[in-house]
Amino acid sequence: MKRFWMFALLLAGSLAVLTVPTLANAAEDMDDINAGMGQLSQRVGAVEKILGFKLGGDMRFREEYFMQDQDNKPTGAITAGISDRNRVRVRLRFGGERAWGDSVKVGFRLATGVGTDITSTNQTLTGDFQLKPILVDRAYITWAPSLFENKIKFEMGKIANPITKSPINWDDDVNPEGVAFTAEPIAGSRLRACYWSTRENSTNKDAFFYNVQLEQSFKPVSDVDCLFAVGYQYVPYINAYLKTPPAGESIGGAAGVDLAGMVVNAAAAGKMPEPHIVDGILTVKYKMGDVPFAWTLHGCYNLDSFNINPLTVPAVAVVNPTSNASNALAMFAQVAVGKVATGGDWAGSLEFGYIEPNAVFGYYSDSDSGVGFNNNVWLKGVAEVGLEEGLSFKLGQYAVWRQNYDVFGNTPNATLGGTSHAPVFRTQADFVAKL
Numbered sequence: 001m002k003r004f005w006m007f008a009l010l011l012a013g014s015l016a017v018l019t020v021p022t023l024a025n026a027a028e029d030m031d032d033i034n035a036g037m038g039q040l041s042q043r044v045g046a047v048e049k050i051l052g053f054k055l056g057g058d059m060r061f062r063e064e065y066f067m068q069d070q071d072n073k074p075t076g077a078i079t080a081g082i083s084d085r086n087r088v089r090v091r092l093r094f095g096g097e098r099a100w101g102d103s104v105k106v107g108f109r110l111a112t113g114v115g116t117d118i119t120s121t122n123q124t125l126t127g128d129f130q131l132k133p134i135l136v137d138r139a140y141i142t143w144a145p146s147l148f149e150n151k152i153k154f155e156m157g158k159i160a161n162p163i164t165k166s167p168i169n170w171d172d173d174v175n176p177e178g179v180a181f182t183a184e185p186i187a188g189s190r191l192r193a194c195y196w197s198t199r200e201n202s203t204n205k206d207a208f209f210y211n212v213q214l215e216q217s218f219k220p221v222s223d224v225d226c227l228f229a230v231g232y233q234y235v236p237y238i239n240a241y242l243k244t245p246p247a248g249e250s251i252g253g254a255a256g257v258d259l260a261g262m263v264v265n266a267a268a269a270g271k272m273p274e275p276h277i278v279d280g281i282l283t284v285k286y287k288m289g290d291v292p293f294a295w296t297l298h299g300c301y302n303l304d305s306f307n308i309n310p311l312t313v314p315a316v317a318v319v320n321p322t323s324n325a326s327n328a329l330a331m332f333a334q335v336a337v338g339k340v341a342t343g344g345d346w347a348g349s350l351e352f353g354y355i356e357p358n359a360v361f362g363y364y365s366d367s368d369s370g371v372g373f374n375n376n377v378w379l380k381g382v383a384e385v386g387l388e389e390g391l392s393f394k395l396g397q398y399a400v401w402r403q404n405y406d407v408f409g410n411t412p413n414a415t416l417g418g419t420s421h422a423p424v425f426r427t428q429a430d431f432v433a434k435l
Contacts, residue, residue, distance in 0.1 A: 052098055052099045052100070053096055053097070053098045053099075054096060054097050054098075054099075055094075055095070055096045055435075056094075056095065056096070056434075056435060057092070057093045057094035057095060057109070057434075057435040058091075058092075058093055058432060058433065058434050058435055059090070059091070059092050059093075059432070059433045059435060060090065060091040060092075060430055060431070060432045060433075061088075061089075061090055061430070061431045062088070062089045062090070062091070062122065062428055062429065062430050063086075063088055063428075063429045064086070064087050064088075064089060064426070064427065064428050064429075065084070065085070065086045065426070065427045066084060066085040066086075066371070066416055066417075066424060066425070066426050067084045067424070067425045068082045068084075068416055068417065068420060068422055068423070068424045068425070069082075069420075069422040070082050070414075070420060070422070071420050071421050071422035072412035072419065072420055072421060073421040077410065077411075077412050079412050079413060079414045080414040081414065082414050082415070082416055082418075082420055083414075083416070085416055087124050087125075087126075088124070088125045089122040089123060089124050089125065090112065090122070090123050090125060090132070091111070091112055091121050091122050091123070092111065092112045092134070093109060093110070093111040093112075093121065093137065094109065094110050094111075094435060095107060095108050095109030095110060095137070095138060096108060101146075102144065102146070102150050103143065103144050103145060103146045103150065104141070104142070104143055104144075105141070105142040106140070106141050106142075107138065107139075107140055107142070108136070108138060108139045108140075109136075109137045109138035109139075110134050110135065110136060110137060111134070111135060111137035112132055112133065112134060112135075113133065113135045113137070114133065115133070115135055118171075118173070118174055118363075118364070119171040119173050119174055119364065119366070119367040119373075120171075120173055120367060121137060121173050136158065137158070137175055138157075138158050138159065138160060138175050139157050139158045140155060140156060140157035140158060140159045140160075141155075141156045141157055142154070142155050142156075143156075151183065151184050151185055152181070152182065152183045152184075153181070153182045153183075154179065154180070154181055155179070155180040155181075155182075156178075156179050157177070158175050158176075158177045159175060159176060159177075159178075159180060160175060161174060161175065161176055162180050162182060162192060162194070163192065163194065163211055163213055163231065164213065164215055164227065164229040164231075164281055164283075165281070165298075166281060166296060166298040166332040166334070167332060167351075167353060167365065167366030167368075167369050168298060168300055168330040168331070168332045168353055168354075168355050168359075168360060168365060168366070169233075169277075169279065169298075169300055169330070169360045169361075169364070169365055170364055170365065170366070171364060171365060171366045171367055171368075172366070174364050176194070176196040177196060177197055177198075178194065178195050178196035178197045178208070179194070179195050179196075180192065180193070180194040180196075181193045181194070188216060188217035188218065189215070189216055189217075190213075190214070190215040190216075191212075191213070191214055191215075192211070192212065192213040192214075192215070193210075193211070193212050193213075194210065194211040194212075195208060195210060196208060196209055196210075196211070199240075205237055205240070207236075207237050207240060207241075208236070209233060209234055209235040209236065209361070210232075210233065210234045211231060211232070211233050212231060212232045212233075213229055213230070213231035213232075214229065214230050214231070215227065215228070215229040216228050216229075223286055223287065224284065224285070224286045225284075225285045225286070226282070226283065226284050226285075227281075227282070227283045228280070228281070228282050229280070229281050230278070230279070230280045231278070231279050231280075231281075232276070232277070232278050232279075233275070233276075233277040233279075233361070234274070234275070234276055234277075235274060235275045235277075235361050236274055237249070237274070238257070238272050238273075238274050238275060238361075239271050239272055241256070241257040241363060242256070242257060242258050242264065242272070243256035243258055243259055246269065246270055246271055249271070256363075257272075257361070257362050257363045259372075260362035260363050260365075260372065260373035260374055261355070261357055261362045261372040261373045261374030261375035261376065262357050262358050262362045262374050262375075263308065263312075263313055263327070263357045263358060263375075263407055265306050265312045266311070266312055266313060266314055267306070267311050267312045268306075268312075272358065273304040273305065273306065274304060275302050275304060275305075275358070275360075275361055276302065276303040276304045277300055277301065277302050277303070277359075277360060277361070278300070278301055278303060279298065279299060279300040279301070280298070280299055281296070281297070281298040281299075282295075282296070282297045282298075283295065283296050283297075291337060291338055292337070292338065292339055293335065293336070293337055294334075294335070294336040294337075295333075295334070295335050295336075296332065296333065296334045296335075296336075297332070297333050298331070298332040298333075299329070299330065299331050299332075300329070300330040300331075300359055300360050301328055301329055301330075301359070302327075302328040302358055302359050302360070303328075305327045305328035305358045305359070306327060306358075307324050307325060307326060307327055308323060308324070308325040308326075308327050308357070308404060308406065308407060309323055309324045309325070310323070313406070313407050314409075315406065315407055315408060315409030315410075316406040316407060316409075318409050318410045319405070319406045319408075319409060319410060320406045323406050325356075325404055325406070326356055327356050327357055327358045327359070328356060328358065328359055329354070329356050329359050330353075330354060330355040330356060330359035330360050331352075331353070331354045332351070332352070332353050332354070333351065333352045334349055334350065334351035334352075335349065335350055335351075336348070336349040337349070338384075340384050340385065340386045340392050341386070342386050342389055343386045343387060343388045343389050343391075344385075344386055345385070345386040345392075346383075346384065346385045346386070347382075347383075347384045347385075348381070348382060348383045348384065349380075349381070349382045350379075350380070350381050350382075351378075351379070351380045351381075352378070352379055352380075353366075353369050353376065353377065353378045353380070354376075354377050354403065355373075355374045355375065355376050355377075355403065356374070356375070356403055356404070357374050357375040357403070357404060357407065358374070359374065360374065362374035362375075368398075368428075369398065369400070371400060371416065371417030371424055371426075372402070372417055375402055375403050375404055375407070376400055376401070376402065376403055377400070377401045377402075377403050378398055378399065378400040378401070379398070379399045380396060380397065380398045380399075381396070381397050382394060382395070382396040382397075383395050390433055390434045391431065391432070391433050391434075392431075392432050393429075393430070393431055393432075394428075394429075394430040394432060395427075395428070395429050395430075396427070396428040396429075396430070397425070397426070397427055397428075398424075398425065398426040398427075398428075399423045399424075399425055399426075400417070400423055400424045400425075400426060401423045401424075402417075402419075402421075405419065405421055
C-alpha cells in the first residue's frame with residue numbers, strides 16, 4: 001500500500017510539471033495547424049489554377065419523417081393503422097473537372113448510393129454500422145469545337161442533365177447516359193438534342209429515348225431575366241419497364257414503372273402506349289432590392305396516353321363506374337426567394353406539383369416530392385438559412401396526395417403512401433456542408 005501511494009504522488013507531480021507547458025504547446029500547435037491548413041488551401045487553389053483542375057462536392061445529413069393518418073375513403077374499408085416512419089440519411093458527393101481552354105472538359109463525380117436507386121444518392125444510416133458504398137455518379141467528356149467558335153457543344157458519358165426541367169419530369173439525382181448536343185448560334189437561343197441509352201441488350205431492342213428542346217432567354221425589361229423552353233421526349237419499348245412485361249416485350253429485365261405510379265391499359269392487352277411527351281417551361285428571375293425572386297411554371301402532356309375508366313383500368317369499376325379521368329397532364333409551379341451563399345443568408349420556396357399517372361415517364365420524376373413518383377399531387381414549403389461559412393440548414397415540408405385513388409380499387413392497405421385516401425406528410429431537415 002505504501003508503494004502505491006508513493007507511485008500516486010510521483011504520477012501527480014509529473015502531471016503538474018508537464019500540464020502547463022503541454023497545454024501551451026498544444027495551443028501553439030493548433031495555431032500552427034490552422035495556419036498550415038490555410039496555406040494548404042491556398043496552395044491547392046494555386047495548383048488548381050495552374051492545372052485548370054477544379055475539385056468540389058458536398059455532404060448532407062438528413063433527418064426524414066413520414067406520417068399518414070389511417071383513412072381508406074372512398075372505400076370505407078378498415079385495415080391496420082399505417083405506421084409512421086423515421087429515418088436518418090447521409091449523402092456525400094465529390095468530383096473534379098479538368099479543362100483544356102474553352103473547348104474540352106473531362107470530369108467525374110463520385111457519390112454515395114446503392115446503384116439500383118437511380119433517383120437518390122442518399123444512404124440510410126442502418127445495417128449495424130455497415131460501410132456505405134461510393135459509386136460513379138458522373139463520368140463525362142465535354143467538347144465545344146473551336147472550329148465553330150464554341151457555339152456548339154457535345155456532352156458524352158454519364159452526364160449532368162442539360163435539359164431545362166422541374167420535379168415533374170426529372171429528379172435532380174438522375175444523371176443520364178449517352179450523348180447530348182447543344183447549339184447556341186445566337187446568344188440566348190439554344191437547341192438541345194439528346195440520345196440517352198437506358199439498357200443494352202443482346203437483341204436489337206436496346207432501350208433508349210430521345211429528348212429535343214428549344215430554349216430562348218430574353219429580358220422583357222432591363223432588370224428581369226426570362227427563359228422559355230419547349231421540348232419533346234419519346235420513350236420506345238416502354239412495356240419492357242413494367243414489373244411484369246407482356247409476353248415478348250421484355251428486353252432485359254423489368255424496372256417497374258407501374259410501381260412508380262404509371263398504369264397499363266387493360267383495353268390494349270395490358271400494355272402502355274409509347275409516350276410522346278411535349279412540355280413547356282417558363283422561368284422569371286428578378287430582384288426586389290437585394291432579394292432575388294425566381295418563378296417557375298412547367299407543364300407536360302403525353303400525346304399518346306389513354307383515359308382512366310372501367311374499361312382501361314378495371315379497378316375503377318368498383319370505386320367509380322362513371323369515371324373517365326384524364327391521364328396525360330403534369331403541372332408544376334414554384335416561387336423561390338433569397339439565396340444562401342454564406343452564413344446569415346436565407347432562402348425559401350413554395351411549390352405545387354400535379355402528375356397524372358401516365359403524364360411523364362415516371363421512373364425518372366422526382367422521388368422526394370411524393371412516395372410514388374407519378375399519380376401524385378403535392379404542396380411543398382422549404383426554408384433555408386446559412387449557419388456558417390460552408391454550412392447551411394434546410395427544412396422542407398411536403399403534403400402529398402394520390403392524384404387518382406380509383407385505380408386502386410376497393411382493397412386498401414396499411415402501406416405508407418398506399419391506398420389510404422389521407423395525405424402523406426413528409427418532413428426533411430438537412431444540414432448541408434460544402435467540400
